[in-house]
Amino acid sequence: xxxxxxxxxxxxxxxxxxxxxxxxxxxxxxxxxxxxxxxxxxxxxxxxxxxxxxxxxxxxxxxxxxxxxxxxxxxxxxxxxxxxxxxxxxxxxxxxxxxxxxxxxxxxxxxxxxxxxxxxxxxxxxxxxxxxxxxxxxxxxxxxxxxxxxxxxxxxxxxxxxxxxxxxxxxxxxxxxxxxxxxxxxxxxxxxxxxxxxxxxxxxxxxxxxxxxxxxxxxxxxxxxxxxxxxxxxxxxxxxxxxxxxxxxxxxxxxxxxxxxxxxxxxxxxxxxxxxxxxxxxxxxxxxx
Numbered sequence: 567x568x569x570x571x572x573x574x575x576x577x578x579x580x581x582x583x584x585x586x587x588x589x590x591x592x593x594x595x596x597x598x599x600x601x602x603x604x605x606x607x608x609x610x611x612x613x614x615x616x617x618x619x620x621x622x623x624x625x626x627x628x629x630x631x632x633x634x635x636x637x638x639x640x641x642x643x644x645x646x647x648x649x650x651x652x653x654x655x656x657x658x659x660x661x662x663x664x665x666x667x668x669x670x671x672x673x674x675x676x677x678x679x680x681x682x683x684x685x686x687x688x689x690x691x692x693x694x695x696x697x698x699x700x701x702x703x704x705x706x707x708x709x710x711x712x713x714x715x716x717x718x719x720x721x722x723x724x725x726x727x728x729x730x731x732x733x734x735x736x737x738x739x740x741x742x743x744x745x746x747x748x749x750x751x752x753x754x755x756x757x758x759x760x761x762x763x764x765x766x767x768x769x770x771x772x773x774x775x776x777x778x779x780x781x782x783x784x785x786x787x788x789x790x791x792x793x794x795x796x797x798x799x800x801x802x803x804x805x806x807x808x809x810x811x812x813x814x815x816x817x818x819x820x821x822x823x824x825x826x827x828x829x830x831x832x833x834x835x836x837x838x839x840x841x842x843x844x845x846x847x848x849x850x851x852x853x854x855x
Contacts, residue, residue, distance in 0.1 A: 567623070567638070567639065567640045567744050567745065567746075568623065568638050568642070568643070568797075569623060569742060569743060569744040569746060569747050570620075570622070570623065570710075570711055570712065570741075570742030570743060570747070570782055570785075570786075571747070571782060571785035571786045571788075571789045571801070572789055572797050572798075572801060573620045573622075573623055573624070573625050573638075573742075574620050574786050574789070574790060575786070575789035575790045575791075575792060575794075575797055576620075576625055576644050576794060576797070577618045577619055577620045577625055577626075578618075578790045578791070579644075579646070579793075579794050580615075580618035580625075580627055580679075581617065581618045583646060583677075584615045584618070584627060584669060584679065585615050585616065585617060585618065586614070586615065586671070586672055587614075587615050587669040587670060587671045587672070587677075588612065588613070588614055588615070588669065588670045589610045589611055589612065589613050589614075589615065589629055589667060589668070589669060590611060590667075590668035590669055590670055590676070591611060591654070591668045592607045592608060592610050592611060592665070592666070592667050592668070593654045593655055593665065593666040593667075593668075594607060594657060594664075594665055595655040595656070595657055595658075595659065595661060595663040595664055595665065595666065596657070596658075596663070596664040596665070596683070596688060596690070597657055597658070598688060599664040599665060599681070599683075599688065599690050599691060599692050600665070600692050600693075600694075601691050601692065601693050602692075602693045602694050602695060605632060605694050605695075605696070606694070607634075607665075607692075607694050609632060609694065610629050610632060610634060610667070610694065613629040613630040613632060614629070614630045615627060615628070615629055615630075615669070616628045616629070616630055616631075619698070621698055621701075621704045621707060621710075621741065622703075622704070622707045622710065622737055622741030622742045623637060623638070623737070623741070623742060623744065624636070624637050624698070624701065624703060624704050624707075625637075625638065625644070626698055627667075627679075631696065632694065632695075632696060633693075633694070633695050633696070633697070633698050634667070634692070634693075634694055635692070635693040635694075635695060635698055635701050635704070636665075636681055636690065636691065636692050636693070637690070637691045637703060638681075638683075638690055639683070639689035639690050639691065640685070640687070640689060641683045641684040641685040641687070641689070641690070642664070642681065642682065642683045642684075642689075642690035643681075643682050643683075643684075643794075643798070644679055644680070644681055644682075644794055645679065645680040645681075645682060645794060645795065646677060646678075646679055646680075646793075646794050646795075647666075647677060647678045647679070647680055648675070648677050649676075649677070650666060650668065650676075650677065650678035650680070662682040662683055662684055663680055663681075663682050664681045664682060664683050664688075664690050664692070665680070665681040665692055666678050666679070666680050666681075667679050691703075703737075706737070706738050707737055707738065707741040708722070708736070708737065708738050708739045708740045708741050709722070709740065709741065710740075710741050710742055711734075711740050711741060711742040711743050711778060711782060712742065712779065712782055712783070712786075714740065716772065716775045719740075719771070719774075719775045719778075720768070720771045720772075720775070722739055722740060723763040723766065723771055724763070724764070725739075726739065726763055726764075727762060727763060727764040728762070728763055729759065729760050729761065729762060729763075730752065730757060730758075730759065730760075730761045730762070730763055730766065730774070731748055731752065731759035731760070731832060733763050734748050734751065734752075734774075734778070735748050742782075743778070743782075745808070745830060745832060746801070746805065746808045746809070747781060747782065747785065747808075748832070749805075749807050749808035749832050749833050749834065750781045750805060750806060750807065750808055751774070751777050751778045751781045751782075752774075752777075752834065752839060753806055753807045753815075753817075753834060753835055753838060753839060754777040754780060754781055754806075755770075755773045755774045755776075755777035755778075756773070756838050756839055757770060757773070757774055757839060758834070758839050758840045758843075758845075759825070759832060759834055759839070759845070760840075760845060784804070785801070785804060788800055788804055789801070807822045807833045807834060807835055808832075808833050809833065810822045810833060811823065811824040811831075811833055815835040815837065815838060817835065817838055818835065818837045818838055820835055820836060820837040820838070822834070822835055823835070823836055823844060823845070824847065825845050825846070825847050826847055
């Protein structure tokens with residue numbers, strides 16, 4: 567799932583490539599992706615693109631005061647297409663395309679942005695609103711992970727009692743961090759994913775805050791300016807433990823371990839984060855029963 571660094575990079579990509587263009591035709595290929603109907607997506611046509619923004623993991627494009635907002639969810643992505651197919655896509659087809667926005671640029675080009683979604687579970691969401699706060703998911707967001715102060719961060723953790731891994735991916739508590747970067751942040755801070763927010767010392771909370779900013783800012787620096795098509799690869803290349811089960815930890819050399827639950831999993835280093843204790847893998851526990 568695209569997280570704060572990738573969404574920030576995509577917002578900057580839109581500022582660099584789409585701002586100044588005029589929206590042409592808007593093609594809806596997946597009707598289920600569009601979550602609003604008033605104003606309709608056709609209301610974007612003919613408007614100047616004047617800006618782009620990010621709210622947590624939501625991406626928005628300002629079309630002269632009317633916002634096109636998307637949440638890419640787990641399998642979604644944004645593609646810039648220099649020469650898109652001029653024919654409207656067939657709604658409900660097998661293509662990963664969900665929405666296509668055509669542009670007319672000042673240079674006379676006619677590119678598009680394509681919102682696509684891989685996989686069978688279609689969760690990508692698109693909204694057309696006059697104010698981003700009208701999107702329910704944005705209205706529920708907690709403070710941004712790169713906007714919160716250390717004191718505010720400490721207060722947020724004290725306000726809840728749950729595993730730290732769960733807390734920092736809760737978008738209503740803290741916006742922008744998902745499964746991948748939470749693994750990286752906890753590894754950098756040398757904190758167990760199962761540590762309880764209530765029992766964490768002030769020193770540990772400070773370590774976590776510094777690690778959060780370090781990991782996210784480094785990822786933003788590496789991502790912003792990249793072509794949209796390269797961002798996924800850039801994200802993977804920067805990971806130290808996430809999605810690297812069985813590989814050596816780059817800090818201590820121990821094997822990166824995994825805990826699986828429901829449809830997801832997370833990775834950690836037992837030597838660096840849990841004092842050598844191997845956390846129970848719920849999926850393996852169920853298989854052994």
